[in-house]
Structures are given as C-alpha cells and as structure tokens.
Amino acid sequence: MSSDKPQNASESELPQAVPVRRRRWAPSLVWLIPVVAAVIGGWLAVHAVLSRGPTITISFQNAEGIEAGKTRIKYKDVEIGEVTSVKLSPNRQSILATAQLSKEAADYLAEDSRFWVVRPRISGGGVTGIGTMLSGAYIGMDVGKSAARKSEFTGLETPPIINADLPGHTFFLRADNLGSLNTGSPVYFRRVPVGQVVGYELDAKGGFVRVSVFISAPYDRFVTSNSRFWHASGVDVSLSADGLNVSTQSLAAIALGGIAFETPLADNAGIPLSDRNFILHDAREKALQNPDREMQPFRLRFHQSLRGLSVGAPVDFRGITIGEVTAIGVEYMPERKDFDMTVDIRTYPSRLDTLSRGSRISGKLSPQQLIGNGMRAQLRSGNLLTGQLYVALDFFRDAPPAKLIVRKGMPELPTIPGDLEELQRVLQRIVKKLDAIPFDNIGQQANDSLKSLQQTLDSVKALSDGLNKETVPQASKTLEQLQQTLEATRQTMKADSPLQQDVRSAAQEVKETARSFRALADYLDRHPEALVRGKEAQP
Incomplete structure (x- = not known):
C-alpha cells in the first residue's frame, strides 16, 4: 500500500487535461477580393x-469592302452592328x-x-458614298x-433608290419596251420632278416590261384613275402648221431618260390603292388620246411592194388617224x-364618233355600205425623205x-394601187x-448633119476671108462715092440753090x-354749049 501512494502523489502533481470546445473558422479579409471579382x-x-x-447572315456576290471585325452595319448612319466573319457559301x-447586331x-x-x-x-444620277x-x-x-422576322438576308448589289419609310406610293407601268429608262430615272408632273423609277422587270412570258415608279408625297395625290403616263426621254421634235416644235422635260431626262404623267380630266377621288397599274405610252400625243371603246380588224391585200410599211404605221382617213397596222x-x-402581200390593220370607229359632236357615225354605216360607196385602202408615202x-x-x-x-374569219377590204405605184x-x-x-x-443623122454644118461653116469662113481681101476695099470706095453723091444732093437741096429757085418758079407756073x-372747067360746067358754039362775047 505504501508503494502505491508516492505514485499517486506524482500523478497529482502533473497538470490535468481540460477539454476545450473547438473554435469555428473565420474567413480572412484577403479572400473578399476574389469573391467580389468573381x-x-x-x-x-x-x-x-x-x-x-x-x-444575322447576309449573302453578297463578292466581299469587296467587307472585312471581319472592321466592317460596321449602320442604319441612318448610326452603328447597330459589326461583321464578325466572312466566308464562302x-x-x-x-x-x-455573319454580323452581330445590338439588342x-x-x-x-x-x-x-x-x-x-x-x-x-x-452613276448617271450623281456620285454617292464619298465619305467611305x-x-x-x-x-x-x-x-x-x-x-x-428572319435572320438570313440577300444583300443588294446597288443601294435602293428610296427608303421604306419615305412617304409616297409605288405605281406599276406596263410598257412595250424599256427605252432609255433606268433605275433612278426621274418622273415628272408638269415638268416638276415628283418621283423616280425604282425598278423594272420583264413579264414572265416576255410580252412586255413592268416598270415600277415611286411618287413621293404629297405629289402622289395627283395620280388618279384617269392619269396618263408616257416616255419623256430625249428630245421630241415635231413639224406642224405652227412650225417646228422642240419639246423636252429637262436635261436630266435627255441624259437619263424619264417618265411624265398628266391627268386630262379632273378626278378628285383618286385611285384605290389596290389598283396602281397603268399603261406607259411612247409619246404624249398618244397617251392623251381618248380611250378607244371598240376595235374592228381588217385585212388588206396588195399586189405591190410593202417596202417602207412597218407594224405600227397609222391608218389614215383624210388626215385623221383611225387605226394602225398590226401585222404584215x-x-x-x-x-x-403569184403572191399577195397581206396587211392586217386595226381600226377604231369611235374616233370618228368623237369628232362628230355627239352623233354616232360608226353605228349608221356598215363596212359593206362604205365599200359600195367607193371606199378603198391605198398605200401612200408619208415621208419622201425616209420612204x-x-x-x-x-x-x-x-x-x-x-x-x-370574209376569209378565214377576217374581213378583207378592197384595195387599189398607191399613187407612187401608179407613178412608177x-x-x-x-x-x-x-x-x-x-x-x-x-x-x-445628127452626126452627119454636124459634118455638113461644119463644111458650110468652112465655106462661110472662106467667103468671109475673100470678102475681107477683095470686096471690103471695093465697098469702101463705093461708100466714099456714095458719100460724095449725098453731099452734092444736100447742096442741091438747099433753099437758096438755083435748082430750088427753078423748082419754085416751075411750081408757081403749074399753080x-x-x-x-x-376757071375753064367752071365755065364749061355752066356753059357746056361753048364746046360747040364757042365762047359768047361779053356785053
């Protein structure tokens, strides 16, 4: 027991372990910076x-001027995006x-x-994009x-003529040919530029050209259902009874071509927006003609050359154009x-009705009546220079x-030879x-006569030479003698010449x-018996 006590005493002197509660980990301020950054x-x-x-993705024909990371996309000169990549299709x-746009x-x-x-x-309209x-x-x-909405677009090769937010309306014109028109050609109303040509395309069958024109507000209100459009390109030269007339819209129309329109009759109602299709005529005179209400075709047969006649040539009745040639x-x-030269024409009888002050001529006379009265078709020369x-x-x-x-459903009018053909x-x-x-x-015979005449002339010349050598000197002497004779006669005929005195005396005796x-004649007239008895003695 004693041995155990000291051991316990030593243990009591050693410090005793006391349990302590574990402290929580506290974050350091150093870690706050990366947390905030994250x-x-x-x-x-x-x-x-x-x-x-x-x-978005935009496709172009070529990459001229386009660079990834540099080329910007702008709307009204405000940057709204950037091209990020360029690659071939x-x-x-x-x-x-490929471009990244802003939100x-x-x-x-x-x-x-x-x-x-x-x-x-x-371009013809001017210079653009100078700032680039x-x-x-x-x-x-x-x-x-x-x-x-969509994200894939096809880029335009040329800038558009008008912006989508520009006020106005687009109209569509149907023309036989494009003429000198091009995108950007001006449109005139009373010679005031009011719009532009924004595009053109051929018909699906190639029968005509469809021209799109944009007329800006407020001028688009002048386009009505009765408006007429025509080509105003170049210079229109015409010769009439008033003289030579030269007409053009502007210098721009001469260089770039142009379109003009006019409304011959007032129409304040305008046109519905669903109907913006018009006919584009070749000239103003043709555009302003009254619309033809009826059409009557005929066929003509000629036995002469048609050189100089073309499709579209006028059909004339005493100076009035009432139709046109449609086919040859x-x-x-x-x-x-033999061959017949056929000419198909199209006539508009209503044009005569328009000039007849209200009376309907076309409804009173039939083609058979006109032919019976002597109506015939004839080819005439419209221009002696061009033929x-x-x-x-x-x-x-x-x-x-x-x-x-009527042959094959086509009525045929009789014809007569033209004046030029008759002259030929x-x-x-x-x-x-x-x-x-x-x-x-x-x-x-004329040659023989000339030879005889030459011989005669030679004889005359020889005679003349002889006269100069012989006859002329003799004639000179004769003239001198004649002059002397005349002088003597003049001296004789003087008033105080003896001959004149004798002549006067003789004249006095004759008197x-x-x-x-x-006196004797008077006496015998009174006493004719004196011829027998003699003169009686006077008392």
Missing part, C-alpha cells in the same frame, strides 16, 4: 449575354457575312429589310415594314401563181365595184416608149396753069 465577372457575363443582340456562288436592332430584322455595301459609286473613301466601306440597312405577211395564191408608207382609207368613185370578203407604172410606160425611139439612127384749068 461576382462582378459573373454579373458582367450575365449582362453581356442578356444584352447581346441577334446574329457552300456552293461557292456568293459570300456569307436594340432586333426589331429591325423584318422580312423585307434590305442590306447593301456602301462604297463610292458614280476615308472611313472605309460599311453595310447600310433599310428597315422593312413586314411583321415577319405574205400569202401564195395558187390560182394566179415611210401608211395606209389611207378614202372614197374613190371611179373604182371598180367590189364587196366585203406611168414612168415604166414612158421608159418603154423611149426605148422604142431609134436613138442610134438619130445620133448618126397758075391749074388755076386757069379750074
């Missing part, structure tokens, strides 16, 4: 994702430009929105009005073994009788008569003798 980075990442705009026919531009991606590359361009020579090319944008053909006639022909309808009272013939026939007859004249014999004979 929070800010996360917030920026979330903000970048939330503020990131849509990504899978079919290698175009390039695909605000998400509403701009309408289905009819348009994109194009803005670079320096020189220093800043570099960029992609312009025009926001469409469609409610549909040829038809073989087996019974005559252009036109079809003239007129009455020829001495024309052979004829009837209206007369000239041919004259030429034949001239050919019958023996000009060779006449020439030979006295005549007086005596007169």
